Amino acid sequence: MNGMESNNHELREYDILCVTNRKLCRGDFLERLDRIAANHPAGIILREKDLPEAEYELLAAQVMAICARHGVLCILHSFADAALRLHAEAFYAPLPVLRGMPEAQRKQFRVLGASCHSVEDAREAEQLGCTYITAGHIFDTDCKKGLPGRGLDFLREVCVSADLPVWAIGGITSENAADARRAGAAGVCVMSGLMQCEDAAAAMKALDVS
DSSP states (O other), rough: OOOOSSSOOOOOSSSEEEEEOTOSSSHHHHHHHHHHHHHHOOOEOOOTTHHHHEEEEHHHHHHHHHHHHHTTTTEEEHHHHHHHHHOOOOEEEHHHHHHTOOOHTTOOSSSEEEEEEEHHHHHHHHHHSEEEEEEOOOOOOOTTTTOOHHHHHHHHHHHOOSOOEEESSSOOTTHHHHHHHHTTTTTEESSSSSSHHHHHHHHHHHHOOO
16 A cells, blocks of 8 residues: 555555554664554554653654654644644544543544544544544453453444444454454554564555455
8 A cells, every 4th residue: 555645644444553552662662663654554653651741742753753754644642732732633542531622622633533442432532523433452452451352243333333434453463454344444453563573564464454
């Protein structure tokens, strides 16, 4: 697939969103993101929730520069004020964060996403002005130890009920990405598979079921 022409564009379907976690990353974090961006995912979600806002903002500026160099959408997470200071056009957050944002603030983002865990969440996300949602977690994952995945039937239900593109998240691998697409997902979100792989190009090719 071709890369994003600019950060102004909507998310592509069907494609891969990289979700970051520098604590899982093998090697230098920014170098890894550069290699991932070079292979043109639909976007990179900078999801470093443990950082204080000031530190997140400094890191976000670096990641936005990497993404811009490769024409990839950089999606900032959780810290709306920092995202606006950086003139980010894409933002993604849990629903409680979006609920607490004034409507005028939400509207400043061209691409707005929310993490959803039910059909009701998906409907609320649409009312809040989201342009896409993630639904999860779909499969068992170490990120949610002890909590079974909600499964493909859940994903299918959300995809049928939502009027927004739905991206599957949680335990996504090359072995089940096609299942997520058949359930109606517009794309998949991948964290550990891209943070820990030896070869970003090969990992993304294995995940691409378009």
